[in-house]
Amino acid sequence: MTTREYTGPLAEVEGLRVEFERADGSRITAVHDLGFSVEPGKITALVGESGSGKSVSARSLIGLAGQGARVGAERLDVLGRDARAFTDRQWRSIRGREVGLILQDALTSLDPLRPIGREISGALTAHRWGTRDTRRARVLDALAEAGLDQPERYVRARSGELSGGQRQRALIAQALAAGPQLLIADEPTTALDMTVQAQILDLFERLRDRGHGILLISHDLGVVGRLADTVLVLGEGRVVESGSAREVLTAPRAEYTRALLRAIPDPSRRGQRLSAAPPLAIEGRAGAPVPASTAGDVTADTAVSARGVGRTYTARGGFALADISFDVPRGTTLGIVGESGSGKSTLARLLGALDTPNTGEITVFGEPWSALSNRERVPVRHRVQVVYQDPLSSFDPRHRVITILLDALRVNADRPGGITDRAAQRARALELLTQVGLSTDLADRHPLSLSGGQRQRVAIARALACAPDVLILDEPVSALDVSVQAQVLDLLQDLQRALGLTYLFISHDLAVIHHVSDRVLVLRHGRAVEIGEADQVLQHPENAYTRELVAAIPHPLPTP
Amino acid sequence: MTQSSPPRASGSEAVPAGTETSVPAFAAPASEPAHASEPADAAPPAAAALPSPPAADPRARADRRDDTRAFLTFLALRILAGLGVVLVAVSLGFFLLRLVPGADSVQTLIGANGRALTNEQIAAVRADLGLDHSLIVQYGIYLGKLVTGDLGTSYLQRQPVSLILGPQILSTLQLAGTALGFAWILATVSTLLTAGRRRLIETPGRVVEIIAASLPQFWLGLMLLLVFAIGWHWFPVSGGTGFSGIVLPALTLAIPLAGLIGQLTRESFTEALDQPFVLSARARGLSDLSVRFRHALRHALIPALAFSGQSIGWLLGGTLVVEEIFARPGIGRVIFAAVNSRDLPLVLGVVIVVAVGYVLVSIIVDILYRIIDPRIGVNGA
Numbered sequence: 001m002t003t004r005e006y007t008g009p010l011a012e013v014e015g016l017r018v019e020f021e022r023a024d025g026s027r028i029t030a031v032h033d034l035g036f037s038v039e040p041g042k043i044t045a046l047v048g049e050s051g052s053g054k055s056v057s058a059r060s061l062i063g064l065a066g067q068g069a070r071v072g073a074e075r076l077d078v079l080g081r082d083a084r085a086f087t088d089r090q091w092r093s094i095r096g097r098e099v100g101l102i103l104q105d106a107l108t109s110l111d112p113l114r115p116i117g118r119e120i121s122g123a124l125t126a127h128r129w130g131t132r133d134t135r136r137a138r139v140l141d142a143l144a145e146a147g148l149d150q151p152e153r154y155v156r157a158r159s160g161e162l163s164g165g166q167r168q169r170a171l172i173a174q175a176l177a178a179g180p181q182l183l184i185a186d187e188p189t190t191a192l193d194m195t196v197q198a199q200i201l202d203l204f205e206r207l208r209d210r211g212h213g214i215l216l217i218s219h220d221l222g223v224v225g226r227l228a229d230t231v232l233v234l235g236e237g238r239v240v241e242s243g244s245a246r247e248v249l250t251a252p253r254a255e256y257t258r259a260l261l262r263a264i265p266d267p268s269r270r271g272q273r274l275s276a277a278p279p280l281a282i283e284g285r286a287g288a289p290v291p292a293s294t295a296g297d298v299t300a301d302t303a304v305s306a307r308g309v310g311r312t313y314t315a316r317g318g319f320a321l322a323d324i325s326f327d328v329p330r331g332t333t334l335g336i337v338g339e340s341g342s343g344k345s346t347l348a349r350l351l352g353a354l355d356t357p358n359t360g361e362i363t364v365f366g367e368p369w370s371a372l373s374n375r376e377r378v379p380v381r382h383r384v385q386v387v388y389q390d391p392l393s394s395f396d397p398r399h400r401v402i403t404i405l406l407d408a409l410r411v412n413a414d415r416p417g418g419i420t421d422r423a424a425q426r427a428r429a430l431e432l433l434t435q436v437g438l439s440t441d442l443a444d445r446h447p448l449s450l451s452g453g454q455r456q457r458v459a460i461a462r463a464l465a466c467a468p469d470v471l472i473l474d475e476p477v478s479a480l481d482v483s484v485q486a487q488v489l490d491l492l493q494d495l496q497r498a499l500g501l502t503y504l505f506i507s508h509d510l511a512v513i514h515h516v517s518d519r520v521l522v523l524r525h526g527r528a529v530e531i532g533e534a535d536q537v538l539q540h541p542e543n544a545y546t547r548e549l550v551a552a553i554p555h556p557l558p559t560p
Numbered sequence: 561m562t563q564s565s566p567p568r569a570s571g572s573e574a575v576p577a578g579t580e581t582s583v584p585a586f587a588a589p590a591s592e593p594a595h596a597s598e599p600a601d602a603a604p605p606a607a608a609a610l611p612s613p614p615a616a617d618p619r620a621r622a623d624r625r626d627d628t629r630a631f632l633t634f635l636a637l638r639i640l641a642g643l644g645v646v647l648v649a650v651s652l653g654f655f656l657l658r659l660v661p662g663a664d665s666v667q668t669l670i671g672a673n674g675r676a677l678t679n680e681q682i683a684a685v686r687a688d689l690g691l692d693h694s695l696i697v698q699y700g701i702y703l704g705k706l707v708t709g710d711l712g713t714s715y716l717q718r719q720p721v722s723l724i725l726g727p728q729i730l731s732t733l734q735l736a737g738t739a740l741g742f743a744w745i746l747a748t749v750s751t752l753l754t755a756g757r758r759r760l761i762e763t764p765g766r767v768v769e770i771i772a773a774s775l776p777q778f779w780l781g782l783m784l785l786l787v788f789a790i791g792w793h794w795f796p797v798s799g800g801t802g803f804s805g806i807v808l809p810a811l812t813l814a815i816p817l818a819g820l821i822g823q824l825t826r827e828s829f830t831e832a833l834d835q836p837f838v839l840s841a842r843a844r845g846l847s848d849l850s851v852r853f854r855h856a857l858r859h860a861l862i863p864a865l866a867f868s869g870q871s872i873g874w875l876l877g878g879t880l881v882v883e884e885i886f887a888r889p890g891i892g893r894v895i896f897a898a899v900n901s902r903d904l905p906l907v908l909g910v911v912i913v914v915a916v917g918y919v920l921v922s923i924i925v926d927i928l929y930r931i932i933d934p935r936i937g938v939n940g941a
Contacts, residue, residue, distance in 0.1 A: 064842055092845050101843035109836040111855050113933055122854070123844035160935055174840065 006079055010182040010213040011038040011061055011099075015074030018056050018065055018237075030069075031057050031237045036230070038182060038213040043204070045216040045224045045245070047260070048234035049481040050452075054217045057234075058184045061215070062099050063091035079182065096123040100175030104187035106167035110159035116143075116170045117155030123177040138177060146173035147203050164340060165196035172203065183207065186217045193339035193508055198552035201226055219481050221264055222511075222554035225249050233257050263486035265515035267539065271493075274486030274515070280437050280494050303470050303502035304328040304351065304384075308360035309370070311346050320346040321526045324360070328519070330469075331496065333503040335517030335534060337510055337549070343526035344506045348474040351504055352386040353377055364470065382412050382466035389475035391459035395447040401458055402443040405429035408465035417467060432461040437491055453484035457491065464495070470502045477512060489516060510553050514538045522546050638926065642919035649915040650706070653908050654699055660902065689715060702908070711912070712905035714898075721909035725891060729913055732890035735813070735882065736875045738806050740868060742814035747822035751860060752852050755826045756833040766826065773819030777878050781812035781885040809886045813878045817871060821864045829860035862933055869925035872918050 018031040031053040038044045046054040060071045061078060063086060076083045079098050083091075095101075103109040110119050120139045124130060130138060143151030146169040159167050168188065175183060185204065189197040204227055208214055218224050224231060225245060232242040233256065241254040252258045263274050273279070305328070311321040321343040328334040338344045349355040350362060353369060362370040364384060369377075388394055395404055409425045412418045419425050430440045436457040447455055456476060463471055473492070477485040489512065495501060507513050513520060513534070520537040522530040522545070530543040541547045686692045690701060705712060711721035747769075754765025788794045788808060795808050832838065833856050841851050880892030891910050898906035 059839075062843055064839065092847060094845075095843050096845035099843075101840065103836050103840055105836070109840045111837040111841070112935060113858050114855075119840075122841060122846060126845035126847070126850065158934065171840070174844065178845065 006181055007040060008080055009037045009039055009077070010079055011036075011215065012075055012077040013037065013057075013061070013073060015072075016057060016060060016076065017072045018053065018060060019070045019072075020066070021068045021070070027070075029237060031060075034232075034234075034237075034239060035075075036215075036232055036242075038215050040181065040211050040213045041208055042229045043208055043214045043216055043227050044230045044232070045218060045228035046232050046234055047218060047221065047224050048240075049219055049260075049483055051236075052234040053237035054234050055186055058186060058215055058217050059101075061182075061184060062095050062101060063088075064095075064101075093127070095126075096175075096178040096180060097127050098180050099182045099184060100178075100180035102172055102175045102183060102185045102188050104189075105191040106159055106162075106164075106171035107191075109171055110167065110174065112158060112160050115156045115158055116162075116173075119159075120170070120174045120177045123174060127178055129178060139173075142173040142177040143170065145176050146170065147199070147206075148173070163196075164192050165199060168192060168196070168200055169203070172200075176207075181211065182213050182215070184215045184217070187219070188216075189223060190218075190220070194510060194549055194552040195339065197223070198554070201554065220554070221249065221260060221482070226554045233260070260483060263483045265486075265489070265511040267511075267514055267535075270515055270534075273490050273493075275483065275490050277437070277487055277490065280435065280491065301330050302327045303330040303332075303365060304334075304369075304504065305363045305366075306351075306360065307363075309347075309350060309357045309362060310359040311343075311350060311355065312358050319526055321350070321357075324521075324523075324528050326519075326521055326528075326531060328470075328502055328504060330365075330502055331500045332518040333496070333505050333516050335513035335520040336504060336506045336523060337508065337513045337520060338523035339508055339549075341525065342523040344508075344523050345474065346526070347523070348386065348472055348504075348506050351472050352384060353381070354386075379415070382415060383468055384470045384472065385463035385466050385468040386472040386474060387456070387459050387463050387476050389478050391455045392447055394459070395455075397446065397448055400444050400446055401433070401450075402426070402429055404447070404458060404462055405432055405465050408462045412466050415467075429465070432464055433458075435464065435495070436461045437487075451484075452480050453488060456480065456488050460488075460491070460495070464499075468501070470504065473503055473505045475507055476505075478507065478509065485512070492516065510538060510549055522549070635923075638923050642916075642923060645919050646912060646915040649911050650703075650908055651699070653911040654702065654904070655695075657902065657904050657907060658695060658698075702905075706912075711909045714903055714906045716898075716901050716903045716906070721905050724906065725894065725909050725913060728889055728891045728894050731888060732876070732879050732883070732892065733917075734806060735809055735879050735888065735890060736872070738810040739813035739817065739875060739878075740871075742810050743817035743821055744864075744868070746814060746818035747825055747864065748857070750818070750822050751825040751829050752849075752857065755829040755860075756852075756856070765822075769819045769822040769826065771819070772815050773823060775816050775819075777812055777816065777881050778885060780815060781809070781882055784808045784812055785885065805888075809882045809888055812882050812885070813875060817875070820871070821867060824867055825860040825864045828863050829856050832856040832859035835859075858932060862929070865925055865928055865932065869922045872921045873914075876914055876917070 014035040016031055016034040017029065019027045019029050021027055034053075034057050036044055036046070046057060048054045056065050056069065059065050060069075060073075060076070061083075063071075063083070065071050073084060078094060081094075083094075086094075110116065117136075117139050120142055121135050124135045124138060129135065139155060140151040143154055148154055148166065148169050154162070154166065154170060159170065162170060172188075188204070189200050192200060201223065204214060204216075208227075214227075216224065216227055228245040230242070231245045231248040233240045233248065233254065235256045240256045241248055241252060248257060249261065252261060259276060262276075265274060304326075306324055306326050309321065309324040310319060312319045324347065326334060336344050336347060346355070350357050350370065353362075353372075357370055360370075361368070364380070367380070369380075369384070372380075399407070406425055406429050409419055409428055413420045413425070419428055430443060433440050433443060438454060438457050438461070442450065442454065442458075447458060450458065460471075460476075476492070477488050480488060492503065493516070496503060503516070505513065505516050517534040519532065520530075520534045521528055522537065522543065524545050530537055530541065530546045537546060538550055541550055683692070690698060693701065702712065711725075713720055714724055717724060750765055750769065754761050756762070785808060789796060795804050829852075833852075838851055838855055841855050842848075846854070876892075879890055880896065882888070883890040883892040884896075891913065895907065895910045897903075898910065
């Protein structure tokens with residue numbers, strides 16, 4: 001199924017408009033007057049932040065814009081056929097066979113209960129393609145086309161049993177199975193590790209070279225810059241800017257595009273602000289009491305120190321982390337970078353004292369930390385706080401924002417510097433909201449009704465309520481759009497300067513790590529691969545693995 | 561882009577010699593080695609010749625052997641725990657019945673209420689029934705016999721309990737099984753047809769389920785009897801042989817149960833329909849019915865299955881009412897008579913039967929659970 005017959009535009013769209021009916025019966029327009037085309041052997045990208053209408057637009061091409069969606073267009077041609085008046089049956093006949101859809105994160109985009117092989121052959125049986133035997137052969141072909149070696153190994157596996165990259169390839173195989181020439185790829189690399197992402201992007205290039213036309217949807221300008229021929233930037237359902245990828249990404253005309261590009265962390269602008277928002281005026285805190293320095297090489301100016309830290313989980317016999325040592329000077333940031341399975345989450349748990357190392361010791365300001373019993377740690381616990389990737393799951397959904405902050409303040413009321421007066425606690429909670437750049441109007445809202453960026457700010461405010469000296473930031477911006485990520489990174493930088501905080505910033509994203517870190521620790525399979533100054537490690541990596549990671553960073557601007 | 565431009569697009573050589581393949585092939589979470597091993601096992605011997613994947617074969621085979629062992633261990637533990645449940649049920653039943661006032665009154669026991677018996681007669685009967693021993697000794701004797709499969713002899717009917725219960729159990733099991741089957745069919749059809757659709761279709765489905773779940777069995781049974789047996793003569797009023805005789809009693813039990821199961825499946829079904837994998841399936845060209853049947857339904861069955869296991873007690877309780885209304889034989893009527901007359905061996909016999917049934921069903925549910933959702937490891941993680 002590699003021969004591609006159709007040579008005209010695979011999709012031609014003009015004046016696309018998508019409306020949704022809301023629960024109260026009113027209508028909301030998600031997409032206004034959108035026009036684009038996808039040519040064989042070319043990649044057209046729709047770029048924008050969440051809620052910009054890019055996914056809905058793409059799904060309109062297969063008649064799956066969603067429940068309650070009303071799609072109108074001046075022109076909606078799919079492989080030369082006018083799809084505006086398609087019946088349900090006609091839509092089904094093109095889905096999978098003419099147009100394939102690849103979603104993000106195959107863990108949820110493939111049925112977790114069904115083997116991969118059944119999922120793939122589903123595309124064939126839906127179109128009554130072939131016989132049992134030819135279908136089986138085609139499934140193996142599709143897996144091979146998606147770049148999986150020894151495809152027969154994957155046929156009986158379920159998505160949950162595969163690694164992220166294998167899973168995403170299986171998802172691509174599922175879309176390729178019935179031989180569609182047009183592919184819609186909706187954030188196809190979002191949940192993947194950097195090196196895996198680079199491989200999947202290679203795969204898309206090969207598919208393009210084989211004559212597939214691809215409609216790529218992404219919020220990641222790095223990915224878009226690498227793949228796309230044509231780019232349309234969407235903002236609030238309208239095209240803000242469009243043109244060739246080079247034009248749009250190197251000489252953006254619209255301010256919106258410029259802001260998006262500026263939001264991407266780039267080594268050349270390290271330490272500069274990423275968002276347009278002005279720095280927050282944060283009152284510095286009276287310096288935290290500095291404990292007397294202890295003997296040895298660790299001084300009180302070292303905020304966090306790890307010596308030979310290791311953690312073994314007996315269930316599998318293997319180690320999650322082995323022999324990790326580092327010092328983080330007060331007021332600086334240590335970036336901890338690694339791919340999934342590298343042990344960075346384990347390290348975060350150890351640093352946050354949610355788990356105890358089997359070997360080695362972690363000290364905070366020269367005093368024992370990991371060696372303390374939970375009871376002994378209570379009086380000092382507030383000094384190290386953790387901020388997670390998805391704060392929603394660490395908030396009680398029935399609590400209001402103000403309650404979340406008050407809880408943290410009350411727990412710390414009895415400590416030196418704690419606030420015992422109720423009115424003062426409330427005032428401090430509101431002050432914290434302002435500190436993290438949130439309006440105090442949000443105090444009575446529930447976290448569920450907040451945006452991702454707002455939630456992350458609340459999580460930071462909650463951590464600050466404990467008056468910490470050290471923040472463990474565990475993938476704090478990984479779930480955020482690039483422009484929101486920029487704002488949160490700026491906020492973290494403002495807070496660090498004003499409050500003298502020490503950060504341990506954990507991320508899989510090297511560009512982010514480079515932007516925020518003074519020093520960088522690279523983890524792989526639970527071991528420290530490289531540690532050093534950020535510029536040194538990320539621009540002149542000594543280790544082969546670090547070099548590979550660095551090479552996998554997609555850059556938005558075509559390299560000259 | 562540096563493209564190695566593969567000569568033919570057959571894919572396998574197209575994989576860049578990247579890190580991905582060097583990751584152990586199946587980065588399976590620890591809880592599910594069983595399934596991780598399957599595909600790896602199927603790999604041709606050529607796997608060894610390839611540079612990257614650490615030869616997964618021997619390990620996979622060992623994993624699978626471990627899994628079989630783990631499953632057998634799980635089953636053995638489950639059965640052992642089940643025996644424990646039965647023992648506790650029997651013991652509770654034994655002592656509770658003995659502690660009821662008048663429980664060892666010979667007059668009650670032999671159905672001779674009001675008749676005057678001489679002390680010698682009473683002593684003879686007590687010795688005959690084994691009541692002259694202390695409670696603990698009686699308990700020990702009962703358990704000892706139980707181990708050899710002897711359920712004892714009914715005080716009142718002077719017949720072995722197993723002989724009395726045997727035919728009744730079959731009838732009750734038929735009724736409960738048919739009812740459960742009906743309930744599943746009704747709930748599944750209702751979910752498949754109405755869940756996750758336009759409000760005009762969904763709401764009636766929802767309402768019908770709520771009403772069904774709240775119908776009292778005795779009333780429902782009488783109504784079914786009035787309409788279908790007495791009014792329309794579709795089914796026999798009582799007794800009746802074969803399938804036609806069981807339809808109305810089973811429906812009496814099934815309709816409320818279907819309402820409850822339906823509510824559960826509807827919720828998880830609707831949830832499943834919102835998942836990205838359903839969008840993927842639709843984008844492959846699957847029809848709405850296929851999506852519902854092949855994808856969403858399986859996810860919807862999981863909570864309903866768990867509930868079915870729990871509902872066995874409810875079902876057996878229900879048979880008591882239904883057997884009375886439809887004048888069917890069954891343990892429901894036996895237990896009623898036995899408790900009334902303090903016929904301890906008979907009551908305990910029923911308790912054992914119900915407990916064993918309960919344990920068996922929950923083991924079966926556990927096994928089915930693992931078939932429907934293979935992600936659940938043998939350790940239940």
